[in-house]
Amino acid sequence: MTQETRTIESTWDLTAYQFKIEADALNLFIKGTKDKKILGRKCHQCGTVYVPGPTYCRKCLIDIDQVVEVSQEGVLDAFTVNLADVRGIPVENPFITCTVKLDGSDSFLMGTLEGWTEWHSVREGMRVKVVWKDTTSGALADLSHFQLI
Numbered sequence: 382m383t384q385e386t387r388t389i390e391s392t393w394d395l396t397a398y399q400f401k402i403e404a405d406a407l408n409l410f411i412k413g414t415k416d417k418k419i420l421g422r423k424c425h426q427c428g429t430v431y432v433p434g435p436t437y438c439r440k441c442l443i444d445i446d447q448v449v450e451v452s453q454e455g456v457l458d459a460f461t462v463n464l465a466d467v468r469g470i471p472v473e474n475p476f477i478t479c480t481v482k483l484d485g486s487d488s489f490l491m492g493t494l495e496g497w498t499e500w501h502s503v504r505e506g507m508r509v510k511v512v513w514k515d516t517t518s519g520a521l522a523d524l525s526h527f528q529l530i
């Protein structure tokens with residue numbers, strides 16, 4: 382049986398959304414970025430490594446405080462090729478936003494992907510590495526982007 386794909390045009394009020402970011406996880410993460418390190422937290426019970434690292438394990442629901450440094454290389458998990466802006470207007474230079482699972486981590490970081498020439502050739506599972514800004518200050522933006530290896 383073939384399923385029908387339907388398109389619904391509508392407005393999407395982004396101001397209605399609220400985002401909650403766990404301050405301790407973010408603070409640990411940016412503490413690491415200043416020294417060009419990726420820091421997270423590991424659950425002592427199940428071994429799950431979170432980056433950024435919350436103060437509790439989302440599986441075991443227990444407090445966790447073991448800080449770990451993970452690799453600066455990993456695997457491209459998912460990505461979106463941005464051919465147009467949010468209004469649907471084509472962009473002159475397409476760019477790729479992605480999620481990456483760094484080696485030693487069980488969670489994902491988001492960022493932009495560089496090092497590709499033809500976006501058609503980008504595939505999930507490709508190896509990537511972290512690229513830092515030349516000067517870091519302890520901010521999320523210290524992590525410039527991910528680069529295909």
Ligand SMILES: [Zn+2]
Nearest residue numbers: 424427438441
């Ligand atoms: Zn756990």
